[in-house]
Amino acid sequence: MIMAWDFASMGNEELEATIERLEAEVAELKSKGISLDMARGKPSPEQVDLSRSLLDVLDATSDLHDEGADAANYxxxxxxxxxxxxxxxxxGCPEGQVVVAGASSLNIQFxxxxxxxxRGIRGHAPWGTLERVAFLCPSPGYDRHFAMTEHFGIENIPVPLEGDGPDMDMVEELVRDPAVKGMWVVPKYQNPTGITFSxxxxxxxxxxxPAASDFRxxxxxxxxxxxxxxxxxxLxxxxxxxxxxxGRDLVYEFASTSKITFPGxxxxxxxxSAADLADLEETFAIERVCADKVNMLRHARYLPDLAAVRAHMAREAEVLRPRFEVVERSLEEGLSGIxxxxxxxxxxxxxxxxxxxEGSAKAIVSLCREVGVTLTPAGATWPGGEDPKDRDLRIAPSYPTxxxxxxxxxxFCACARLVCARLERRGRG
Ligand SMILES: Cc1ncc(COP(=O)(O)O)c(C=O)c1O
Incomplete structure (x- = not known):
């Protein structure tokens, strides 16, 4: 049976009694000595094992040529x-628009x-020479994106993320500022909300x-x-x-097989675009002679086309789906009505x-930690780690059994219930 935890409609006495009950529930969980880490979205060992046969694709006798290209040399x-x-x-884009370079899409973004x-994009002033450079950050978003721009001293400007993508009225307004040079987006199954842009x-x-023609x-x-x-x-x-x-030059698109085969x-x-790619290649050519082509060959032979990728991802989904179902069922049963x-x-x-x-996220994370469950820190999905309303949390179901x-x-649900009930009490003064 699903309890409806409607603290707002409880009288003061009922609320007090409920808080007492919830505190006892949390104390009991604490006594169990739980120690679980749900902080990062890594695939589980079961998922990674699905790609083991990739390791058998090449051996000492394999032809290391790929359509005339020698994968075994510079x-x-x-x-x-x-x-x-x-x-x-x-x-889903033309192959002529793609450079494959290395093992990490975050590396390429960097x-x-x-x-x-x-160097500057296509002959524009290098951003490092400018007084102010800003990036739009649909939030909640991916902490590593925000950390990267912050690392360069770029100003991260939060933009609300709605159910179908960033608040585009706000984005259209903000790009009129020539100091706004870019925007981070995860357009499909966004990290952390899971939404896909309409x-x-x-x-x-x-x-x-955008006012800046080197906006990307x-x-x-x-x-x-x-x-x-x-x-x-x-998408x-x-x-x-x-x-x-x-046909403007507007987008750098990134992808990797990190969460398809082996992360890292x-x-x-x-x-x-062709012109942007040629421009990027000038910097990439300084950075490296070439990337790891033996690994490219292994991947391309293991996943020869999109149908093979889809079949592989269906097997991954069989491992992941029950985990998402546990999370949804727990939230539904544990927090409905609040x-x-x-x-x-x-x-x-x-x-x-x-x-x-508002004001619940840090308290939930800290109470969960006391009980023995580590979550992604509150605020992590906002630029600077600062969620202005302290209310967003990211649940990463993939790694635990x-x-x-x-x-x-x-x-999580017991801690969230208690924090919400206490907030209700505080709100009543
Ligand atoms: C949105 C997003 N981009 C990139 C990455 C990491 O990609 P890679 O391993 O290719 O650097 C992750 C991993 O969690 C991610 O969520």
Whole structure:
């Protein structure tokens, strides 16, 4: 049976008695000596094991050529043909627009920032020489994105993230400032909310007319093929949308196989317009002779086309889906009816985003820690680690076992209930 935890409609006495009961519940959980870490969205060992046969794709007798390109030596700096085709298929863009470079898309994002900072995009002044450089940060968002721009001394400007993408009225207004040089986005199964941008939002991004002509959207399509259900979300392909709107050089798109095969040992790519790609390649050519092409070859032979990627991701989803179901069921059973508590029910990606009443997030994280469950720190999904309303939390269900996850969610819900009930009491003065 689902209890409706409607603290707001309780009389004072009932609320006091409920708080006492909830405190006893938390104390009992604490006495169990639980120790669980739900802080980061890593694939579970079960998931990673699904890619083990990738390791058997090449051996000492393998032909290390790929459509005329020698993967066993220097050269072919922008990626072997079959790896470009694979990454283009994942991103849904033409393979001629893709460079495959290394094992980490975050690395490439950093490289693109270095390019803009040190050399300047397409002949514009290097950002590092400017007095003020700002980036738009749809929030809640990905902490590592915000940390990266912060690292360069770039001003991160939070923009509210709605159910279908960033608040585009605000984005259109803010890009009129020539100091605004970019925007971070995770357009599909966003980290952490799991939302996918609507066609209208993608079109409005494609139509943006920023004051700075070296403004670029950092389109991190990290979860392009990470459906949990048979029917996944559809994201409008951004370069096609830009072409329809007149074809500006506006987007750097990124993706990797980190959460397809082996995180940290996959392959990663950037896609951009022909002119932007040529511009980026000038910096990449200084940085390296070429990337790890043997790993590209292994990946391209293991995942020869999009159908193979989809089949592999369906197996990944079989491992992940029950974990998301545990989280949804726990939240539904544990927190239904509490005023101002809401959460997403994503159809893909790696996270569930929870929003509590104002002033609740830090208290929930700290109480969970006392009981033995480590969550992503409150505020982490906002620029500077500062959630102005202290209410957003990221739940990462992928790594723990189902049993651990279920135990961790019991703790999460018990702590959230208590924090919300105490906030209700405080609100009454
Ligand atoms: C949005 C997003 N981008 C990038 C990454 C990491 O990508 P990579 O391993 O390719 O650097 C993650 C990992 O959690 C992510 O959530």
């Amino acid at each position: 050269g072919v700096p922008w990626g072997i043909p079959s790896a470009k085709r694979l990454m283009a298929a994942i991103m 490289d693109c920032l270095v390019h803009a900072w040190v 066609d209208e939002v993608v079109r409005r991004i494609a139509r943006l007319e 959207v950092f389109w991190d399509n990290a979860y392009a093929v990470h459906d949990l259900l048979d029917e996944g979300d559809e 409008l392909e951004v370069f096609g949308a830009i072409d329809e709107e007149g 040992s996959g392959i990663a790519a950037v896609a951009a 005023e101002d508590c809401s959460w997403g029910t994503p159809r893909g990606g790696y996270f569930v985003s929870f929003r509590g009443p 189902l049993e651990e996850l279920s135990a961790a969610m019991d703790v």
